[in-house]
Amino acid sequence: MSSKPSVIDNQSFEKEVLKSNLPVAVYFYSEDCPPCITLSPLFDKMAEAYGEQMKFVKVFRQQNRQLAESYNVKSSPALLFFKDGEEVCSRLNGYISSPELRAVIEGILGGTCIRRERQQVHCDVLILGGGPAGLSAAIYAARAKLFTVVIDEGLPGGQVSTTFHVANYPGTNGVIRGLDLMENMKRQAVDFGTQLDEMKEIHEVNFDGEEKHIKTQDTDYYAKCVIIATGAQPRKLPAEGEREFRGRGVHYCATCDGALYQDTNVVVVGGGNSAVEEAVFLTRYAKHVTIIHQFDHFQASKAAQEEALKNPNISVIWDSEIRKINGENFVTSITIENLKTREQKELETDGVFVYIGMQPKTDVFKDKIALDEYGYIVGDEDMKTNVDGIFVAGDVRVKKIRQIATATSDGVIAGIMAERYINGK
Amino acid sequence: MSVKVYSTPTCPYCTMAKEYLESKNVQFDYIDVSADRNAANEMITKSGQRGVPVLDINGNIVVGFDKAKIDSLI
Numbered sequence: 001m002s003s004k005p006s007v008i009d010n011q012s013f014e015k016e017v018l019k020s021n022l023p024v025a026v027y028f029y030s031e032d033c034p035p036c037i038t039l040s041p042l043f044d045k046m047a048e049a050y051g052e053q054m055k056f057v058k059v060f061r062q063q064n065r066q067l068a069e070s071y072n073v074k075s076s077p078a079l080l081f082f083k084d085g086e087e088v089c090s091r092l093n094g095y096i097s098s099p100e101l102r103a104v105i106e107g108i109l110g111g112t113c114i115r116r117e118r119q120q121v122h123c124d125v126l127i128l129g130g131g132p133a134g135l136s137a138a139i140y141a142a143r144a145k146l147f148t149v150v151i152d153e154g155l156p157g158g159q160v161s162t163t164f165h166v167a168n169y170p171g172t173n174g175v176i177r178g179l180d181l182m183e184n185m186k187r188q189a190v191d192f193g194t195q196l197d198e199m200k201e202i203h204e205v206n207f208d209g210e211e212k213h214i215k216t217q218d219t220d221y222y223a224k225c226v227i228i229a230t231g232a233q234p235r236k237l238p239a240e241g242e243r244e245f246r247g248r249g250v251h252y253c254a255t256c257d258g259a260l261y262q263d264t265n266v267v268v269v270g271g272g273n274s275a276v277e278e279a280v281f282l283t284r285y286a287k288h289v290t291i292i293h294q295f296d297h298f299q300a301s302k303a304a305q306e307e308a309l310k311n312p313n314i315s316v317i318w319d320s321e322i323r324k325i326n327g328e329n330f331v332t333s334i335t336i337e338n339l340k341t342r343e344q345k346e347l348e349t350d351g352v353f354v355y356i357g358m359q360p361k362t363d364v365f366k367d368k369i370a371l372d373e374y375g376y377i378v379g380d381e382d383m384k385t386n387v388d389g390i391f392v393a394g395d396v397r398v399k400k401i402r403q404i405a406t407a408t409s410d411g412v413i414a415g416i417m418a419e420r421y422i423n424g425k
Numbered sequence: 426m427s428v429k430v431y432s433t434p435t436c437p438y439c440t441m442a443k444e445y446l447e448s449k450n451v452q453f454d455y456i457d458v459s460a461d462r463n464a465a466n467e468m469i470t471k472s473g474q475r476g477v478p479v480l481d482i483n484g485n486i487v488v489g490f491d492k493a494k495i496d497s498l499i
């Protein structure tokens with residue numbers, strides 16, 4: 001039995017791995033991947049020590065993309081273990097330590113390792129949130145040769161992905177689709193070596209000590225440094241029946257669902273830019289749009305206001321809030337209250353589109369890090385929080401202007417400061 | 426396998442769903458409910474709601490671009 005790992009490819013995979021009589025450790029590697037540089041000598045050492053009982057093979061991931069993808073391997077290094085043609089045990093990713101690798105190998109040889117659900121990832125920089133702030137931080141951190149992982153509770157892209165056209169991001173043609181802009185950022189981050197893990201909802205964080213630990217449903221992440229870029233989400237309408245009628249008359253995305261309201265009467269709640277602009281958008285489909293706002297004037301820009309107010313199919317009810325959503329299967333009316341007179345009345349409508357601002361996604365960080373009274377994370381101009389090794393970037397940070405450009409700017413600073421933090425240790 | 430995607434032209438999640446299915450080489454009908462009133466009603470009846478996208482994968486209804494659910498059905 002050779003004691004050196006052999007390099008295999010697509011063609012020899014079946015023979016060397018699936019049809020092997022011995023259990024097999026398969027190491028997917030890439031060039032220029034810092035944790036691979038650490039792992040390779042370790043893998044060779046294990047091959048020498050355990051080569052009699054186990055086969056060790058290496059697959060160059062970039063030249064065998066199809067093979068890697070068929071096993072859902074999206075990053076390097078990834079260690080997979082096979083026995084009798086089937087994958088066994090848990091995979092190892094990121095910085096893998098010698099005891100960790102030894103434990104898995106001995107588990108397989110001893111027959112005690114059954115498939116463990118939880119995965120472990122060790123990295124330099126862990127970025128929470130894959131919007132413009134998180135991805136910009138990733139571009140800088142990954143370019144600085146730090147092993148960088150971005151996790152997102154949904155799909156990377158953040159709020160921008162749900163914006164139809166982005167008009168004001170410098171360097172674009174002014175009509176770029178939000179989706180395309182974020183796809184570009186994503187690709188840029190990945191090309192520099194970032195690992196992107198989607199659909200990872202954060203369950204618990206532990207920021208104490210040198211190594212930070214972040215738990216998701218199926219993975220434990222350990223990082224030297226964390227950048228929080230979880231962003232914000234639309235604030236839900238605080239009215240009775242909101243949850244019940246969500247999707248059935250209560251909506252938060254006019255560009256998505258507006259088209260389902262052809263020739264109907266709809267309501268837009270709010271008075272900022274989004275509310276007023278989306279009201280104008282909805283007149284493409286709806287017969288009439290009523291804006292309901294809690295004050296007697298809009299906060300939206302002059303230009304946006306003028307466009308809405310001159311539109312004959314838009315009217316405004318000032319000083320009022322929605323108290324209740326009424327209907328059976330779908331919304332048929334709402335109960336609104338005039339905040340000055342306290343008078344309540346019912347208004348017939350087919351749909352309610354809500355644009356009443358944002359709320360930060362920081363529930364999981366409560367008591368772990370300093371937040372302001374609205375739940376935003378406090379960071380200084382270097383994006384440092386009150387906890388050593390934890391940085392913040394983007395909409396989730398306490399600041400006045402929340403734009404794509406200010407999010408990317410935060411991200412760049414956080415990425416550079418993270419590098420200095422790690423290299424200064 | 427029969428897959429239908431009910432969508433509107435300006436909806437970003439619809440585009441994501443479409444591009445995702447394409448990346449998985451799944452054939453599907455892409456239905457613009459803003460242009461087809463009957464299809465819109467069909468979608469509302471099937472899914473009991475008015476949000477897009479709605480995917481009908483062999484009679485299983487998925488509301489929104491729910492990747493995990495789509496993966497389990499294709």
